[in-house]
Amino acid sequence: MTESGADSSDGNAIYVFAVCRAPEQAVVADLPGVAADAPVRTMPFGELTAIVQTVRAADFSDEVWQARLSDTRELERYARAHHHVVEAAAAACPTVPLPLATLYHDEERARLALTGETRRFLAALARTANHSEWGVKVYAPERPAQEVSRPAQDMRSARRGPAVPADRPRPAPGAGLAYLDRKRGMQARREQRQEEDLRVAEAVDAEFQKVAAAARRLRPHGPELAGGHRVQVLNATYLVAERRADELEKLTGVLQDSTGALIELSGPWVPYSFVGEV
Incomplete structure (x- = not known):
């Protein structure tokens, strides 16, 4: 469900939808994402940009997510929200979608982890650009x-x-x-x-x-x-x-x-x- 240590403690986590070249904030600014109380936004790291949203970590704890997996309607709602953001980003520029419920403790950890994957992201972007x-x-x-x-x-x-x-x-x-x-x-x-x-x-x-x-x-x-x-x-x-x-x-x-x-x-x-x- 999570990556790089997002947990169920009180506080926030960074949900990452996708990695792109350099999308404009306006592309995703009005999307609801997976949480109602924070905007979907861009987060630059190195030469790339992630599409992210700040969410309550407790909403994505292992216990909560396991319960969500057993609820078909709830899981479909999250999957559609995730895909809607990815689709909007992909319509604007080459995009690497990340798996559903990819989370990090905070922006610093998110940037560090994503930067470590830069070569993989660049290869994927080159492979899929202008392809469907x-x-x-x-x-x-x-x-x-x-x-x-x-x-x-x-x-x-x-x-x-x-x-x-x-x-x-x-x-x-x-x-x-x-x-x-x-x-x-x-x-x-x-x-x-x-x-x-x-x-x-x-x-x-x-x-x-x-x-x-x-x-x-x-x-x-x-x-x-x-x-x-x-x-x-x-x-x-x-x-x-x-x-x-x-x-x-x-x-x-x-x-x-x-x-x-x-x-x-x-x-x-x-x-x-x-x-x-x-």
Whole structure:
């Protein structure tokens, strides 16, 4: 939750939203930030500037923050407030966003700690300047639901016991073998579909990487997050130069037509995913 020793004692702490080149105070002056009783402001350190706010340290103690993490609405409120400040700064100049709830005891400690990271910040600013982050989620083409096979029904009926008249004809010889063959066929088709989905994911990722300056593959969402019966085969994010952003929507349409997959494009975002890769 905190960095460089901000604690829960009485008094104030310095909350740091982001590091920028040299933004004007007016860019963030009217933003509420994460606290209602102090303005968001700029804090120069060396050749860079931090976007900060003075907050009550007790409001960000480990105990309070852990309670906040378990309250979805409260956590979302803080996350949105944090992002709103970062977004405003990024709209004005190249910006390195810092993690949610980055705090220091006081300005002296904040400046000392941030100055020690100057080389990393400069590298991140150079990497992401005039670039945005775009998210790409790919879902496998929809396929018809598999019908329940007759042999499977027969096998289940057999396990339930003698629910039919004794003089009813017995299943034809070979019914069990046919059932097993059908099961093996279904397994083979599932494996084939998985291979096809992997090829689709790799093909889409390769095409987006041709446009992007950098890329990150994330863990695909399960059905509960992907929505209904959709199978997500790619969850990735790309760092794309602003001058090439117009290419993304067209590329998405072309890839959807060629693969049959559903592709969701989101962005542009502040490049959170790429500021640490320096």
